[in-house]
Amino acid sequence: MTAMDPRSLRNAFGTFLTGVTVVTAHGADGEPLGFTANSFSSVSLDPPLLLVCLAKSSSNYDALTNASGFAVNILAETQKDVSNTFASRVEDRFATVDWKVGPNGAPVISDVAAWFDCSMHNVVDAGDHAILIGEVKAFDTGVANGLGYARGAYFTATQxxxxxxxxxxxxxxxxxxxxxxxxxxxxxxxxxxxxxxxxxxxxxxxxxxxxxxxxxxxxxxxxxxxxxxxxxxxxxxxxxxxxxxxxxxxxxxxxxxxxxxxxxxxxxxxxxxxxxxxxxxxxxxxxxxxxxxxxxxxxxxxxxx
The missing domain is CATH 3.90.79.10 (Nucleoside Triphosphate Pyrophosphohydrolase)
Incomplete structure (x- = not known):
């Protein structure tokens, strides 16, 4: 099998329509951290498990893989700016969003479509990523539609x-x-x-x-x-x-x-x-x-x- 072109493979993966999330946690120093991710999936209802993938090249890799828990914030269709902020190299990503500490301790962003505050269930090595599996300890759902993403662009139910x-x-x-x-x-x-x-x-x-x-x-x-x-x-x-x-x-x-x-x-x-x-x-x-x-x-x- 010949070597695959990474850019072409990424483009092929990108044809799958997904939602957009911001994964958040607290680092060892107690400061909030987070990143934008669309590699999110529910895993199980009993026990309640979900997963998200984290690149090993991420500056948050060590902090997140060693955290006791994390939150997944499913962004509302009006929160493209939040997605862009947490996907960029901004020094203080939390300065421009309203957030609070969730019931299990992870940062929860306001006005999202839904959020899940999780304890760390398992960290699975997966090539150039790690799979963070969280056990949902608390969650909430709003009325806003989720923000969609495919082929490098956002889409919404309102559109x-x-x-x-x-x-x-x-x-x-x-x-x-x-x-x-x-x-x-x-x-x-x-x-x-x-x-x-x-x-x-x-x-x-x-x-x-x-x-x-x-x-x-x-x-x-x-x-x-x-x-x-x-x-x-x-x-x-x-x-x-x-x-x-x-x-x-x-x-x-x-x-x-x-x-x-x-x-x-x-x-x-x-x-x-x-x-x-x-x-x-x-x-x-x-x-x-x-x-x-x-x-x-x-x-x-x-x-x-």
């Missing part, structure tokens, strides 16, 4: 939504979820509907943002959950799965998708969609529906065993 174009009357609906419950609006007869707006041309970003703003709580756009043509209403429907943070909504109520709640949903096509959503949410394996108000197909978008 994906902004690229969608509609050129006819389209009903935009939000499946605004919090702790397994969805936000519903109720009419005088007790019937339920999802927060919705109508768009006629351009991108649905403005209408979707307005729906989330009306709720008045922290939230973020996730992914398209359903696309279908309502032939009877001569309109297209786009439903987006969104995440909601804490606080009381200014409109409607968050309700569990029980049989009683589903029976009160006014539109039959929406009722069918929500029945599927309730089933898929139990396993976290979602799909996108394409079709019309009566029939179509579901294309899976999540991997699972």
């Amino acid at each position: 994906e939504v902004s690229s969608i174009q509609v050129d006819s009357e389209t009903i935009i609906s939000a499946l605004l979820e919090r702790d397994g419950k969805l936000l519903f609006l109720e009419d005088d007869a007790g019937q339920l509907r999802l927060p919705s707006r109508t768009a006629s041309k351009g991108t649905p970003t403005k209408e979707l943002a307005a729906l989330l703003e009306e709720a008045g709580i922290p939230s973020s756009v996730g992914f398209i959950y359903s696309v279908y043509e309502d032939e009877s209403a001569n309109a297209q429907h786009l439903a987006f799965h969104c995440s909601a943070g804490e606080g009381d909504s200014k409109v409607g109520s968050f309700l569990s998708l029980t049989d009683d709640v589903l029976a009160r949903v006014k539109d039959s096509a929406t009722q069918t969609m929500l029945t599927r959503f309730a089933r898929e949410a139990q396993k976290g394996n979602f799909g996108i529906y394409f079709g019309n108000q009566e029939s179509g197909e579901v294309r899976k978008i999540a991997l699972g065993e």
Whole structure:
């Protein structure tokens, strides 16, 4: 086998779409340290383990491989500057970010999509890198979407939504979820509907943002959950799965998708969609529906065993 060109190999590895993290710890002198990494993966749920790879050429190599623990901060899509800071040779990387000491002692960066504070489970030698395996001792998840990375460039869920174009009357609906419950609006007869707006041309970003703003709580756009043509209403429907943070909504109520709640949903096509959503949410394996108000197909978008 001929020698591989390192740059070409790195470019090939870079075609894999990943999230962006900042790995943090405290050095032997007690000072915080950290670096940007996309070589992150969950490993196990029982016990809760994750891993991240660290180059042996890193200035933080000795400190991190000898640390009692570390944190993995999954950056939000608005934190490209944080990624760039921790990927550069800045003397004090923590001077420009808001952070605190996590429950297990590692630095935790504010406003990230999620963070995991870990004890060091194992350090595995792996060529020109070391694999740091951490046991999760504490974690938290926000509502922000994670920052994506592929082929040397960032990408975000918001960019994906902004690229969608509609050129006819389209009903935009939000499946605004919090702790397994969805936000519903109720009419005088007790019937339920999802927060919705109508768009006629351009991108649905403005209408979707307005729906989330009306709720008045922290939230973020996730992914398209359903696309279908309502032939009877001569309109297209786009439903987006969104995440909601804490606080009381200014409109409607968050309700569990029980049989009683589903029976009160006014539109039959929406009722069918929500029945599927309730089933898929139990396993976290979602799909996108394409079709019309009566029939179509579901294309899976999540991997699972």
